Structure formats: C-alpha cells, structure tokens
Amino acid sequence: MGKLYEMLQDDYRVKEGLKTCINCGTCTAICPAAEFYRYDPRKIVDTVQRGDEQEIENLLKSDTIWYCGECLSCLTRCPRRNGPGLVIMALRNLSAKLGYFVESEKGRQLYPLTKMMTDNILNYGYCIYPDTFKWEDHVESGPVWKWHTEHYADSYERQGANYKGNGPGALRKIPQESLDELKSIFDVTGATERMETVEKFSQKKAQEMGMSMDEYFRHTFEHCTEGHFNNE
Amino acid sequence: MIYQGKKKIWSDYQKEIPDDHWYYVRSCIRQNFFPASEKMFLEICRDVLGKDIYENEHHTTCGGIAYHCDTIPQETAMTIVARQFALMTEAGYKNYVASCITSFGNYSEILETWREFPELETKIREMLWKACRKEFNKPEYLAHSSDLIYKFRNEIAEKARFHLINKDTGEPLRVVEHIGCHYSKMFPSKGVGGAEYPYVLTGMVESWGGNVIDYPERRHCCGYGFRQYHVKANRGYSIANTHKKFESMEPYKPDMIITNCPGCPYFLDRWQYVIAEMEGKTYGQNGYGIPVFTYEEVAGLVLGYDPWDLGLQLHQVAVEPLLDKIGIEYDPASKYLGTNRKDIMRPELPANLKCH
Numbered sequence: 001m002g003k004l005y006e007m008l009q010d011d012y013r014v015k016e017g018l019k020t021c022i023n024c025g026t027c028t029a030i031c032p033a034a035e036f037y038r039y040d041p042r043k044i045v046d047t048v049q050r051g052d053e054q055e056i057e058n059l060l061k062s063d064t065i066w067y068c069g070e071c072l073s074c075l076t077r078c079p080r081r082n083g084p085g086l087v088i089m090a091l092r093n094l095s096a097k098l099g100y101f102v103e104s105e106k107g108r109q110l111y112p113l114t115k116m117m118t119d120n121i122l123n124y125g126y127c128i129y130p131d132t133f134k135w136e137d138h139v140e141s142g143p144v145w146k147w148h149t150e151h152y153a154d155s156y157e158r159q160g161a162n163y164k165g166n167g168p169g170a171l172r173k174i175p176q177e178s179l180d181e182l183k184s185i186f187d188v189t190g191a192t193e194r195m196e197t198v199e200k201f202s203q204k205k206a207q208e209m210g211m212s213m214d215e216y217f218r219h220t221f222e223h224c225t226e227g228h229f230n231n232e
Numbered sequence: 233m234i235y236q237g238k239k240k241i242w243s244d245y246q247k248e249i250p251d252d253h254w255y256y257v258r259s260c261i262r263q264n265f266f267p268a269s270e271k272m273f274l275e276i277c278r279d280v281l282g283k284d285i286y287e288n289e290h291h292t293t294c295g296g297i298a299y300h301c302d303t304i305p306q307e308t309a310m311t312i313v314a315r316q317f318a319l320m321t322e323a324g325y326k327n328y329v330a331s332c333i334t335s336f337g338n339y340s341e342i343l344e345t346w347r348e349f350p351e352l353e354t355k356i357r358e359m360l361w362k363a364c365r366k367e368f369n370k371p372e373y374l375a376h377s378s379d380l381i382y383k384f385r386n387e388i389a390e391k392a393r394f395h396l397i398n399k400d401t402g403e404p405l406r407v408v409e410h411i412g413c414h415y416s417k418m419f420p421s422k423g424v425g426g427a428e429y430p431y432v433l434t435g436m437v438e439s440w441g442g443n444v445i446d447y448p449e450r451r452h453c454c455g456y457g458f459r460q461y462h463v464k465a466n467r468g469y470s471i472a473n474t475h476k477k478f479e480s481m482e483p484y485k486p487d488m489i490i491t492n493c494p495g496c497p498y499f500l501d502r503w504q505y506v507i508a509e510m511e512g513k514t515y516g517q518n519g520y521g522i523p524v525f526t527y528e529e530v531a532g533l534v535l536g537y538d539p540w541d542l543g544l545q546l547h548q549v550a551v552e553p554l555l556d557k558i559g560i561e562y563d564p565a566s567k568y569l570g571t572n573r574k575d576i577m578r579p580e581l582p583a584n585l586k587c588h
Contacts, residue, residue: 012345032453033457035476069455069457069458071413072337073451073453092302109459117301117462118304121295126293127293127295140503142505143548143579143580144547147577147578147579148546148579154574155576158540158569159268160271160541160543161271168289170262170270171263174292175290177290178290181366182312185359185363186304187363188362189307189311190307198303221465
C-alpha cells in the first residue's frame, strides 16, 4: 500500500468509519447528495478500501469528494457500521493538507469557506456572526431577514439577545482572553497551519487563473459549471 | 409476553436524562437566527420549572460548523471542545447541555472517539494544556436541550394555556416533526428513541395535544449540508432536499412543523419562500406556507407567551394562520416593533408567498 493510503489509515475517522465494506450500496441509496449530484459514496469507499495509490490521488483531486453534505445518514444505515461520511471527511482533510483541493472546482471552494469560518471564529468566537452574514449573499433569507439586518441592534434587543454586550447571553461579545485562547488552540492543533496551506495553494491557483484574491473568492463562492448534477 | 418483549426493545431506545444542574452552551446558528428560542429555553427551565442551568460568557463556538465545512482539523475541533469541558469543570458542573444539534453530534463523536482511542484523548489533553493551561473532566452526562424539554413535557402540559388543537373543530393539529440529522443518526443510543424511532419531538407534540404525521421523507435531511449551503454556488443542493420533503409531506396537509435543529427551521422556512417566489408554489392553505417552529417556540406558545416575545416575527412564513387555528391572541400592530414599542419599520412583502 502507498503513502496516501497510509496517511488515510492514520486518520481516526477512517479507523472508525472503514472496517470492511461489502459494497452493498445502502449508503448510496440513503444519501441525499447521491440523489442530487453525480455522486456514489459506495464507489468512494471501495476506492479507498482497494488502496490503489493513483486512484486515491485522483479522488483527492476530484470534485467527487466535495459533494457530500456530512449529514451522516450513511452511518445509520450501513449494515457493517462503516461511515462513508467519515471516510469522506478524512479524504477532504488529506486533500486540504496536500493542496490537492485546488485541482477541482468544488475543492477550490475551500478557500472562501476557510476565510469565512476561521475569520468568524478568531474575530468573534462564533462560526456564524451577524456582521459577516451579508444579506446580499443570502437573498434566500428573505425580506424579513433584510429588514432584520437593517435594524440589527433594535431587532436583537427585541429578541432578548445580548448582541455585542458584556456577560452571558446570545451573541454576547466573547471576552478577548477567550478569543486569545481560541487563537492559541489554532496554533497548537494545526488549524493555523491549515489556513496558511489553503491560502498558499489558493494564491497559486488564483495566479494561474489570472485572478486577484478578491476575484478568486467571488468566483469560487458563486460560480458553478455544468456537469455536476444527475439531471444534466 | 409479546408486549413485554416490545417494551424491552423500546427500553433500549430510552435515554436517562438527569433532572437538574446543567452547564449550558449556545448554538452559533440559533444565536443568529433564533435567539429568542434560547432565551425561552432558559426561562422555561429556570423560571417555570425552577431548574439550575448555568451559562458562562467565556464559552465559544464548538467549531462544529467549521469542522463539517472541512476548514479545521479534527484535533482543533476536539481541543475547542476540551476547552468547553474545562469551563464546565471550573464551574463545578457534571451535566452538559448543548443548544445545537451539530454541537451535540460533535460532542458525541468526540467522546466516543476518545473512548475507543484513549491515546487521542491524552493527546488532546496535552494540546489543551499547551494552548490554554486548562484541564478538564468529561461530562458525566451529555444532552441536547430538546432532551430536557422532552423530559419536562408533561410538566409543561400541566401549565399549558393552549393546546395543539384546532379551536374550531376540536381536532388535534397535524404536526410534522423534523429531527436534526446529527441528533441520533450518528450515535443512535444518544438520542431519545434512537435513529429508528426518534421520540424526542413526537413526545412533546403528543403531550401538548397534537397528532404527528408520518410521511415518506420524514427522516430525510433538510438539506443544510454545511458547505452545500455556506457556498452560494452549492445552494441548489439545499433547496432540492427541502423541496423533496415538502412534496412528500404536502398530501398529508400539515398544520405546522416542529424541529430540534438550529439550521432545519431556517431552511424549511426560507426555502418555502424561495420555492414560492421561483415556482409560485405554496404548501400551506390559501397561499401561505406551512409555519416551522423550534421546540422552544412551540413550548412558549403552549405556555401562553406573546408570539412576538418568542421571535416569531423573524420567520419568513407567516405564523398567524396557525395562531388563529389554536386561538392564540396576538397584536398584529406590534409584530415588528422594537423594545418599548420603538418603530423600526417593517419588512417588504414577498411577491408570491402570502405574509402579514
């Protein structure tokens, strides 16, 4: 077995999620993503299980591994208690670590996702935060939410939140010493290094595509080519 | 004999839930979209039921959404959670209750992984010490906040001012219950009723007078899918899954939907608006949508709280038809007012989805 296979085997999600797959396809039958995208978790688990180095590399560079919604319905239904969704998480982790994610359209979306999530965590202590949840990027949230975003302070006060306030409560200002601890956790556990890796490979890809980083962010966040869906 | 056998099987799906003394952690999505529900949870537990629920301002995101968007390594998510456990330990609590289903799944996954691979727990303890100089005990008991409302559902029913009953016909309301995927699909033993017969919301609906509808796509995901919503280019996945659920439940004519997940009520509410605007299709009666509620919102309505104190004005699907069915009084003029009746204008109306 090759290096990529061994790296996957070191991931606890593979240790937990891949025992012996019998290729029954129950995971694909229950999978919400498989109904929508050209996606078959059974094939992915089979590819990893066979351990073919080139096929695993192809998988890490493909759109395929990014179609899963991580609902983990597959975990409930697998007759062997495998977790194809957990295997996908390990594949994505390795793709990010090695910079292979930039080789696919869906993989490149890791750049805007990383920016959004890690900025929110490190700056505010939340994964989602009102000041960065722009209505223009979420028109599906409707006119009610547009109105709410235009009156954040008053509307959140009416809802009983403690928006940007001291002490406990919803949307409180998380104390700086707690944000400092999150930053320290990021540094110690590899999240900071991961952010730098995603940034480095994304910058290189943006250059190849002739885009500034702002343009690359918008492009990867908004653009969807043909060929991903079952009904195409 | 057969009944005893079934009773025995059912007992495997039950979950012991401690009565009191909880350390409470909030949900990122719910703080943004349903802050009044978290406030109502605390008010019901503390003021109505007299329970001890403690919250500390220093707790943060558990990192679950970032983790399921694949933007942070597993060790990072685990160490953030370890820090939360350290805060619980410092505060002197042993029971841990999470407002978020993604968090609840995240905590369950982490505790199970540590149980199976103790060397990983040791590594995370070392990382937490290095990063924060903190140590922790694992919770003796982990619950989702819907578990507590489920546990106290009959006490809430005893204090109820309203029931989930159509006041004109006297018939129980027809209720769709939607359980967040990470509540029990990953670790069935952690949820009331397991993954096969999740009873956490059904128990509340039955105690409060309603009838739960069974429909083909009852257990299908709402379509959040983490990166499938947060990246604009992928949102077709999200709406397609919600659409599938609504098409499946439509023939059963639901009066309302109750949920226990942070994202699900947002998606089931907002994608109804989008389907109405894109296709002209609505799933409720007379051009309205089917109103979608958190379990705290439903508990608050049953207990007689003002609908606008529960935050129902932040739903896109109008709740008024359901309030009228139950006979809950409300002041239409104060729906969009701020605190102390401050005028903060009102939202525009959608083109197709009927709203107030």
